[in-house]
Amino acid sequence: MDKKELLFYDAYEAFYGMAKKSNAFQKFCKDAFGEDFSQDGFSNIEQINMILQYIPQKDNVRILDIGCGNGKMLGYLQEKTEAYICGFDYSEEAIETARFLFPKNSEFREGVIGEIDYPEENFDVIISMDTMYFAKDMTAFVNQVKKWLKERGVFFVGYQEGDVIPKTENMHTTMLSKALVMNGMKYEAIDITEQTYELLKKKRISAIAHQNEFEAEGYRDWFDMLIGQTECATETFEQFKEKMARYIYVIRK
Numbered sequence: 001m002d003k004k005e006l007l008f009y010d011a012y013e014a015f016y017g018m019a020k021k022s023n024a025f026q027k028f029c030k031d032a033f034g035e036d037f038s039q040d041g042f043s044n045i046e047q048i049n050m051i052l053q054y055i056p057q058k059d060n061v062r063i064l065d066i067g068c069g070n071g072k073m074l075g076y077l078q079e080k081t082e083a084y085i086c087g088f089d090y091s092e093e094a095i096e097t098a099r100f101l102f103p104k105n106s107e108f109r110e111g112v113i114g115e116i117d118y119p120e121e122n123f124d125v126i127i128s129m130d131t132m133y134f135a136k137d138m139t140a141f142v143n144q145v146k147k148w149l150k151e152r153g154v155f156f157v158g159y160q161e162g163d164v165i166p167k168t169e170n171m172h173t174t175m176l177s178k179a180l181v182m183n184g185m186k187y188e189a190i191d192i193t194e195q196t197y198e199l200l201k202k203k204r205i206s207a208i209a210h211q212n213e214f215e216a217e218g219y220r221d222w223f224d225m226l227i228g229q230t231e232c233a234t235e236t237f238e239q240f241k242e243k244m245a246r247y248i249y250v251i252r253k
């Protein structure tokens, strides 16, 4: 498959190039999300810390991140748990950086959702923050994730509606929840839409605080993108929640 034909491929190559070079962006992430994981999404440090409770305290624990970007979330989880970290992403730029930043006890692969494969029962925890929507066939992809997960493993997903995909009624009507039911996977979900509204406000304030640095680095276009992305946080919460929702899913085999 020609990756360039996939949704947002060139945009993500450019994004991870900028994330590597821009001090303004790194500072913005730290301010907005509590930690710089080069987020192009909605995952702050509270959400990533939630994952820690699902990582077993034993030897040879393996974690997979679907849409791992430059690996910074995995690097953080490894620092906290000493797990063996695996990640894949279609961005060549991101995977190159991940391999450079986290060379120990790790495996980063350039791969496309729906094409890449791993052996059965291979991971204790699989995470996917703001990436599941890129699956062309969500049910088939969830089936693959189920296969990769160990018997008692946990699949942890950060899922945004109203950004890449439209909002549905609630956490049980999303494309993901339907794919989980189709695959007989049990889940618990929590609604963090209100926290996400507050996060988007913080993103906007943090971007503005670093505007001059973005401009001095020649990254005015990325600053403009952040402002565009957070426009919805200038509305009231009532208006926001009509269009956007965020859920955390904790899924078992």
Ligand SMILES: C[S@@+](CC[C@H](N)C(=O)[O-])C[C@H]1O[C@@H](n2cnc3c(N)ncnc32)[C@H](O)[C@@H]1O
Binding pocket: 006, 007, 012, 037, 038, 039, 040, 041, 042, 043, 066, 067, 068, 069, 088, 089, 090, 091, 094, 111, 112, 113, 128, 129, 130, 131, 134, 135
């Ligand atoms: C919204 S970003 C989320 C990145 C990171 N997980 C986070 O939370 O900040 C989506 C990620 O998925 C990757 N991606 C998008 N479509 C993909 C596909 N079809 N196959 C593999 N990776 C993909 C992008 O390169 C990007 O790193």
